[in-house]
Amino acid sequence: MARHNRIKILLHSFAGRITIGVILIHALLIPFLFGVVFVIEAGYKQQFIEYVRHDAAVVAEQLSEEQTEGGFLHHLNDAALSGGVLVAQLLTDDGTLFNSTVLDKPIPPAAFQEDFRFGEHGDSVYYISLPIGTADGKSATVQMGFDEAPTQEQIQKAYHRVEILAVSFITLSLLPVAFLIPQLTHPLRKLRDTAQKIANGEATEQLYVKSSIYEISDLADDLESMRHELVNRSQAIIAREGRISAIMNNVVDGIITIDDNGTIESMNPAALQIFGYEQADISGINFDDLLNDSSLLTINANNHIASSSGKMPITSIMTHETVGWRKDGNTLPIEIAISELTRSEGRLFIAIVRDITERKRSEEELKALHDDLERRVIKRTKELASLNQELEHQALHDALTELPNRLLLQDRMHQALLSAQREHHQLALLITDLDRFKEINDTLGHHYGDLVLQEVSARMRTALRGSDTIARLGGDEFAVLLPYIESADDAVMAAHKLVASMEKPIVLEDHSFHVGISVGIALYPDHGKDGSTLMRHADVAMYVAKRSTSGYALYDHLEDQHSVSRLAMVGELRHAIEHKELMLFYQPKIDLKEGLITGVEALVRWNHPQRGLLSPDEFIPLAEHTGLIRPLTFFVLDETLHQASVWKKNDLNLKIAVNLSAHHLQDEQLANKVESAMRQWDVPPELLEFEITESAIMANPLRAMNTLTQLSKMGIGLSIDDFGTGYSSLIYLKQLPVDEIKIDKSFVIDMLENNEDLVIVRSTIDLAHNMGRQVVAEGVESEEVLNLLMELGCDMAQGYYISRPITANIITQWLQQTQWPLKRSHA
Amino acid sequence: MKYQHAIATLFILLIGTPSLAANDNSRHLVLVTDSTTGITSLSTSEVHKLFLGLPIEKGGRSLEAAINHSDPFLYEIFLQKIVHMSSISFDRHLLSNVIQIGGLRPQIFNNTQSLINALKQKPGTVSVLWENDVKTRSDLTIIGEIWHGTIE
Numbered sequence: 017m018a019r020h021n022r023i024k025i026l027l028h029s030f031a032g033r034i035t036i037g038v039i040l041i042h043a044l045l046i047p048f049l050f051g052v053v054f055v056i057e058a059g060y061k062q063q064f065i066e067y068v069r070h071d072a073a074v075v076a077e078q079l080s081e082e083q084t085e086g087g088f089l090h091h092l093n094d095a096a097l098s099g100g101v102l103v104a105q106l107l108t109d110d111g112t113l114f115n116s117t118v119l120d121k122p123i124p125p126a127a128f129q130e131d132f133r134f135g136e137h138g139d140s141v142y143y144i145s146l147p148i149g150t151a152d153g154k155s156a157t158v159q160m161g162f163d164e165a166p167t168q169e170q171i172q173k174a175y176h177r178v179e180i181l182a183v184s185f186i187t188l189s190l191l192p193v194a195f196l197i198p199q200l201t202h203p204l205r206k207l208r209d210t211a212q213k214i215a216n217g218e219a220t221e222q223l224y225v226k227s228s229i230y231e232i233s234d235l236a237d238d239l240e241s242m243r244h245e246l247v248n249r250s251q252a253i254i255a256r257e258g259r260i261s262a263i264m265n266n267v268v269d270g271i272i273t274i275d276d277n278g279t280i281e282s283m284n285p286a287a288l289q290i291f292g293y294e295q296a297d298i299s300g301i302n303f304d305d306l307l308n309d310s311s312l313l314t315i316n317a318n319n320h321i322a323s324s325s326g327k328m329p330i331t332s333i334m335t336h337e338t339v340g341w342r343k344d345g346n347t348l349p350i351e352i353a354i355s356e357l358t359r360s361e362g363r364l365f366i367a368i369v370r371d372i373t374e375r376k377r378s379e380e381e382l383k384a385l386h387d388d389l390e391r392r393v394i395k396r397t398k399e400l401a402s403l404n405q406e407l408e409h410q411a412l413h414d415a416l417t418e419l420p421n422r423l424l425l426q427d428r429m430h431q432a433l434l435s436a437q438r439e440h441h442q443l444a445l446l447i448t449d450l451d452r453f454k455e456i457n458d459t460l461g462h463h464y465g466d467l468v469l470q471e472v473s474a475r476m477r478t479a480l481r482g483s484d485t486i487a488r489l490g491g492d493e494f495a496v497l498l499p500y501i502e503s504a505d506d507a508v509m510a511a512h513k514l515v516a517s518m519e520k521p522i523v524l525e526d527h528s529f530h531v532g533i534s535v536g537i538a539l540y541p542d543h544g545k546d547g548s549t550l551m552r553h554a555d556v557a558m559y560v561a562k563r564s565t566s567g568y569a570l571y572d573h574l575e576d577q578h579s580v581s582r583l584a585m586v587g588e589l590r591h592a593i594e595h596k597e598l599m600l601f602y603q604p605k606i607d608l609k610e611g612l613i614t615g616v617e618a619l620v621r622w623n624h625p626q627r628g629l630l631s632p633d634e635f636i637p638l639a640e641h642t643g644l645i646r647p648l649t650f651f652v653l654d655e656t657l658h659q660a661s662v663w664k665k666n667d668l669n670l671k672i673a674v675n676l677s678a679h680h681l682q683d684e685q686l687a688n689k690v691e692s693a694m695r696q697w698d699v700p701p702e703l704l705e706f707e708i709t710e711s712a713i714m715a716n717p718l719r720a721m722n723t724l725t726q727l728s729k730m731g732i733g734l735s736i737d738d739f740g741t742g743y744s745s746l747i748y749l750k751q752l753p754v755d756e757i758k759i760d761k762s763f764v765i766d767m768l769e770n771n772e773d774l775v776i777v778r779s780t781i782d783l784a785h786n787m788g789r790q791v792v793a794e795g796v797e798s799e800e801v802l803n804l805l806m807e808l809g810c811d812m813a814q815g816y817y818i819s820r821p822i823t824a825n826i827i828t829q830w831l832q833q834t835q836w837p838l839k840r841s842h843a
Numbered sequence: 844m845k846y847q848h849a850i851a852t853l854f855i856l857l858i859g860t861p862s863l864a865a866n867d868n869s870r871h872l873v874l875v876t877d878s879t880t881g882i883t884s885l886s887t888s889e890v891h892k893l894f895l896g897l898p899i900e901k902g903g904r905s906l907e908a909a910i911n912h913s914d915p916f917l918y919e920i921f922l923q924k925i926v927h928m929s930s931i932s933f934d935r936h937l938l939s940n941v942i943q944i945g946g947l948r949p950q951i952f953n954n955t956q957s958l959i960n961a962l963k964q965k966p967g968t969v970s971v972l973w974e975n976d977v978k979t980r981s982d983l984t985i986i987g988e989i990w991h992g993t994i995e
Contacts, residue, residue, distance in 0.1 A: 062929045062930075062931055063929075065923075065929045066928055066929040066931075066932050069922070069923050069927045069928055069929065070927060070928060072927065073927035130992065132916065132919040132920055132923055133919060144923060146924070146927070147887065148887070149886075149887065
């Protein structure tokens with residue numbers, strides 16, 4: 017049996033196959049060799065037959081020419097001696113047999129078997145007989161036997177040689193085969209060993225097979241490449257398996273693999289922990305054992321999860337919540353996702369299990385929080401809605417008066433205009449402005465101003481219908497929308513009512529205020545078809561109303577032109593300030609006791625390109641109203657200091673007074689700015705004086721006090737201008753660091769005719785002197801007035817009688833001509 | 844005893860059968876020509892020359908040889924008894940004669956019937972046939988016997 021196996025192995029081995037191949041190749045050659053020998057054999061036989069037949073024919077020819085018995089024997093003996101002839105005899109018709117005496121082996125005629133083929137009778141003798149006619153006319157038969165043995169020996173020898181040759185050839189052929197086979201099989205065996213090593217996982221050793229045979233060396237290279245690739249892939253697989261294993265071992269979710277029968281194949285540590293199992297416990301466990309209700313989650317043949325909620329296809333996307341069964345008998349809520357993997361040994365189900373105990377708890381807490389939050393949201397929503405309403409109200413109403421603001425007015429006007437357009441009726445927009453409110457606000461403060469506004473709004477509400485909209489536009493400006501009027505008279509009536517409502521004084525905390533109101537009326541559609549036009553036109557009418565005695569006015573397009581020019585003037589004034597187009601005039605002041613010029617008051621004039629030279633009354637209020645008063649004042653201050661600097665260099669030390677508005681007194685940086693300007697022009701403070709009105713100081717007395725104190729400490733002179741025309745407080749006046757008081761010209765001009773004015777002037781002079789202040793009388797336009805003032809003890813005077821306001825260029829000439837010489841004590 | 848008689852009978856039959864078969868296999872190879880040729884016999888030398896392709900005239904008629912190649916044994920007897928050479932030498936000899944002397948090479952027939960037809964169609968043609976094939980035919984004449992014997 018073992019031998020049979022060895023043969024089988026040999027037959028199926030590379031060496032065996034090569035050997036068999038060589039033998040088979042030569043086995044094909046051997047018949048060829050023997051075929052050659054067969055041809056040779058045929059040749060030998062043919063040659064033998066040729067010889068026999070020819071030789072027999074020759075003998076027969078010779079015998080046919082003989083007549084004697086001796087001749088017969090002679091030829092027969094010659095034939096016998098020629099070699100190869102075993103029998104040579106002549107048989108005559110009469111039965112006489114002449115036999116060769118040399119051979120002496122007669123063959124009886126009956127035993128003579130003639131051959132026609134070589135070796136025909138197997139007796140190694142070729143018998144041949146030929147009839148002859150003898151010379152005596154008788155017939156006879158020559159019988160000869162030729163020896164086939166030499167020819168047979170030659171044939172045998174040829175066969176023997178071929179056999180030797182074949183054996184030698186095979187042997188010699190197998191020798192190189194025997195040499196070549198190891199050359200082939202050795203590297204192949206090595207390749208096989210390496211392949212076996214690779215198959216056994218021992219692929220780390222590099223394959224090196226030395227062979228001069230390309231196929232083998234290529235195979236070795238390919239195998240080495242394969243081994244190298246296998247090593248790389250193995251390492252990659254190991255690394256990947258390591259990563260997968262690490263993931264499996266560290267993933268938070270439990271991962272369970274289940275076979276087609278529902279038997280668990282593996283559980284990762286997380287799954288073991290979830291279900292309380294050890295790795296050794298899971299053998300043979302069915303997946304259903306992990307579930308509280310085995311019927312709840314079953315993998316059936318149709319790849320569906322049968323659950324309480326119906327059949328669902330297995331998919332990794334879908335998750336199912338159920339109850340898990342721990343080894344210790346406790347249950348826990350779990351979430352399962354199952355996916356299917358098809359492999360060669362059958363389907364594999366992968367269940368991803370997650371312990372959702374904490375999540376469930378969190379969900380319950382979250383639900384409680386959600387409910388609580390929802391309650392809070394509802395509550396907060398209500399609050400926000402309320403707040404929103406309040407904000408909306410605030411957004412649309414004035415906080416002080418609770419009246420609709422400009423925004424709400426615009427909305428209502430828009431609605432009213434739509435209605436008026438649709439229903440073809442008129443509406444009216446009234447713009448009101450309180451008279452003297454600014455003074456109240458400036459003198460008594462915003463508190464009283466606010467109270468006044470509240471009272472005014474209440475009176476307006478009382479005076480008008482409930483359907484009318486009263487809105488506060490800002491400051492002391494109000495608007496009234498009359499959404500439906502029959503005619504302009506209705507609007508006039510409403511305006512009249514508003515004016516009438518303000519006739520009674522407003523009494524607030526022991527103060528009684530008389531507040532007037534100016535009402536401008538614009539009608540739809542006569543005065544405008546949109547809100548903004550009506551507003552603008554009502555505003556124009558309101559300014560007209562301020563100048564009227566009735567207190568109200570309907571819009572007139574002619575008046576509108578004035579309004580437009582007023583707006584244009586603002587721009588022109590700004591341009592004039594920026595481009596220094598304003599001119600400064602200086603009006604001298606004299607010391608009445610010494611009769612000397614003490615200084616000048618700087619007065620600004622505007623040389624308007626179209627309207628000519630404008631007095632301060634024509635543009636200063638506009639500047640104050642538009643905020644241009646600040647740049648205007650600093651322009652005047654800068655020009656004044658420049659002029660003072662020029663005069664100083666010309667040894668003309670004139671003290672220059674500059675008017676300050678209430679706005680400047682609120683400027684905390686005023687003193688610094690003035691100081692900087694003086695430093696710039698190198699003008700000493702003794703040459704500068706500021707004139708301030710009482711109202712400007714009383715607007716914010718505390719801050720005015722600070723500003724004036726700073727200016728006074730700098731050495732700048734301070735004067736109360738237009739004294740007696742506005743609200744003043746003697747207490748504050750006493751505390752102010754002012755040097756002089758200027759009596760308003762309205763008192764001075766008529767003091768000769770009007771005794772009251774004279775009383776005021778005298779009282780003011782006495783009061784000022786009592787407070788240690790000097791007095792300047794403005795508006796001195798005659799010598800009589802001047803003399804009276806001197807009698808009253810007035811310190812200084814200023815007016816047309818002394819000099820009109822003149823430019824800086826003229827004032828030097830004037831100083832040379834005037835009767836009042838320059839006081840040289842300054843500077 | 845009974846068996847001994849049967850064995851003896853079988854032995855006799857076996858011994859006797861070859862002799863009967865020998866009688867049955869007895870053959871005579873004869874020279875044949877058409878009956879109209881008018882030839883009754885040819886000498887050994889004439890036969891030899893005729894089949895070697897040499898010109899032979901007999902009774903004023905030029906004779907031609909037709910070689911019977913239908914039976915290998917017949918042909919070997921023909922080679923040995925008439926032309927005294929092997930088949931290769933005979934072929935070479937005929938070819939040599941044609942080249943040296945001219946004329947046609949004796950026609951060779953591989954079929955007995957074709958040979959007989961040729962003999963009849965062309966009087967003066969001589970060939971070699973088994974006697975059995977011609978002895979019943981009156982249109983052919985046996986003009987000599989070349990060999991007789993048994994075929995094993």
